[in-house]
Amino acid sequence: MKKSTVGTWIGFIVIMIWCLLPVAWIVSLSFKSLAETTVGSPQFLPKDPTLENYKVLLGMTPDKSSSQDFLASLRNSFGIALIATFLAVVMATLAAYAIARLEFKGKRLVLSMALAIAMFPVVALVGPLFDMWRTLHLFNTWPGLIIPYMTFTLPLAIWTLSAFFREIPWEMEQAAQVDGATSWQAFRKVIVPLAAPGVFTAAILTFFFAWNEFVLALSLTSTTASRTVPAQMSFFVGPDPFNPPYSQLATASVIVTIPVVIIVLLFQRKIVAGLTSGAVKG
Amino acid sequence: MTTTVIPEGKLTSPPQKHVNSDRLVAENRLGRRLVAPAVIMMLLVTAYPMIQALYLSLYRYRLTAPDDKTFVGLGNYATILTDSLFWKDTLNTVIIMVVTVAVELVIGFAFAMVMHRIIFARGLMRTSILIPYGIITVVSAFAWQFIFSINNGWVNSWFDWLPGISATTNWYGDHWHAMFAIMVSEIWKTTPFMALLLLAGLSQISEDMIEAAKVDGATATQRLFKVILPNMKAAIMVAVLFRALDAFRIFDNIFIMTRGAQNTESSSFLSYRQSIEQMQLGLGSALSVLLFLTVLLLAWLIVKTFRVDLSTARGEG
Numbered sequence: 001m002k003k004s005t006v007g008t009w010i011g012f013i014v015i016m017i018w019c020l021l022p023v024a025w026i027v028s029l030s031f032k033s034l035a036e037t038t039v040g041s042p043q044f045l046p047k048d049p050t051l052e053n054y055k056v057l058l059g060m061t062p063d064k065s066s067s068q069d070f071l072a073s074l075r076n077s078f079g080i081a082l083i084a085t086f087l088a089v090v091m092a093t094l095a096a097y098a099i100a101r102l103e104f105k106g107k108r109l110v111l112s113m114a115l116a117i118a119m120f121p122v123v124a125l126v127g128p129l130f131d132m133w134r135t136l137h138l139f140n141t142w143p144g145l146i147i148p149y150m151t152f153t154l155p156l157a158i159w160t161l162s163a164f165f166r167e168i169p170w171e172m173e174q175a176a177q178v179d180g181a182t183s184w185q186a187f188r189k190v191i192v193p194l195a196a197p198g199v200f201t202a203a204i205l206t207f208f209f210a211w212n213e214f215v216l217a218l219s220l221t222s223t224t225a226s227r228t229v230p231a232q233m234s235f236f237v238g239p240d241p242f243n244p245p246y247s248q249l250a251t252a253s254v255i256v257t258i259p260v261v262i263i264v265l266l267f268q269r270k271i272v273a274g275l276t277s278g279a280v281k282g
Numbered sequence: 283m284t285t286t287v288i289p290e291g292k293l294t295s296p297p298q299k300h301v302n303s304d305r306l307v308a309e310n311r312l313g314r315r316l317v318a319p320a321v322i323m324m325l326l327v328t329a330y331p332m333i334q335a336l337y338l339s340l341y342r343y344r345l346t347a348p349d350d351k352t353f354v355g356l357g358n359y360a361t362i363l364t365d366s367l368f369w370k371d372t373l374n375t376v377i378i379m380v381v382t383v384a385v386e387l388v389i390g391f392a393f394a395m396v397m398h399r400i401i402f403a404r405g406l407m408r409t410s411i412l413i414p415y416g417i418i419t420v421v422s423a424f425a426w427q428f429i430f431s432i433n434n435g436w437v438n439s440w441f442d443w444l445p446g447i448s449a450t451t452n453w454y455g456d457h458w459h460a461m462f463a464i465m466v467s468e469i470w471k472t473t474p475f476m477a478l479l480l481l482a483g484l485s486q487i488s489e490d491m492i493e494a495a496k497v498d499g500a501t502a503t504q505r506l507f508k509v510i511l512p513n514m515k516a517a518i519m520v521a522v523l524f525r526a527l528d529a530f531r532i533f534d535n536i537f538i539m540t541r542g543a544q545n546t547e548s549s550s551f552l553s554y555r556q557s558i559e560q561m562q563l564g565l566g567s568a569l570s571v572l573l574f575l576t577v578l579l580l581a582w583l584i585v586k587t588f589r590v591d592l593s594t595a596r597g598e599g
Binding site for chain 1: 306309310311312313314316317319320321323324326327328331332334335338345392393395396397399400403405407408409410411412413414415416417418419420421422424425426428429431433434435436438439470473474475478479481482523524527530531533534537538550553554556557558563566567570571573574577581
């Protein structure tokens, strides 16, 4: 029944516009000069395209006040997201292996707990964590964000990975051993290549979460020592609170969206597989 | 990797059945050791602070005056539940949740149908649909804030032929306009997720079944409502559950777009404002507990309404 009708064509165009128009708008806005948006510039394309905003934010102009904060927060975002992703994926891989392959008491409990945490309203923990982090001196530090990020991504990672691991033909490991491979060889040459795509997918989804997170980044940081880009952007209002620097905010938006676009372009198939792995009988 | 040892007492439980061989005991132990790091982490970062919140919610405790911590029992809860602001914010959150999830379900299903049927440019389509999903919510909120901006946006000039929209429509000037802008941003960002989950459900339905219904003379509408939708129940339920609970904690969009002006504050926002901005940890904790209970109630309601067991939806015994 798969056929492309006029309806599908229209649907395709609608979806493309839906997904890309706001992105195109932000890109277009980032090339408008600050002077243009301050006066008001309701048309879609810039009157006089300029790279000024990019130069200002990336520190290529004499005045480095905006770029310093922005680049520091970009560094924090990358560091925190990557470390949290790595730790979450390691822990989730162990747990998912156990869930997919071993019989043990409390398995269902672990899964229900992961599910409960996945649905947890993060903001409900902001107050108590704020209090705890101040006593433990974790407030406004990298670990102060890495710890909650990896915890809140564990459920998603465990979920995705156990669905992947359940599909792996584990008897191939024994088959390799029968053929004379040592257990380490069997694991490295047979199981690792089979499991790697799943682990990788879980890593991408975890990274997206950490890269996107806002509430905790806003509440558990106070300076650019650990503030990530989303939180930094929300403070980036410029001198006049009623007239935010539209085009500079748009430029910052474009810069933080670039890693997302690259990951999506390279790994779209894996991301879709990961997102839907727990959703249907598989 | 794991240095955590599970108390021996639990593992060497008295031999209950004959099948409890050494191998099974070893497997049991390995299983528990492997899940231990993840479980301990989750308990430490969520369960412990939640208990802490439960405890703090019984006190009048403000961080600016840490020594003045007095036990007030359920006083904080009474304060909250009798305050109209709490109910107004809850209502806002419920409206946002219901409207966005309903709209997303319809649009998401239409998108899923298109993606299911399309035979060209599948990669391009998948890439495009993942961009709103992957984009930072704060960025999406800024993009839409600027789109609806009276001086720098194009909504007013592009849609001025619609009744109620003119060049001078101020989208942040009153409650409903602002709520509309917030919901549009939320729907734009999360419809792709919904569409992908529904697409996964859609691709599980055998074409033969739909074909058979067609041969039997079912119209397109009948095929949709009698064959396709009932067979996608598990996927729809998972999509609605996840999105509804996600929509209920809406914070980023509101914080960026209106900062709660024009009564657009959500429950999460109120909880954040009390705990972090006002440093009223007692009152903030009580709000957190209430938020948590609401989410539990919501999850229970959705699971009951759809009458689908999550573990079967997941293929988990």
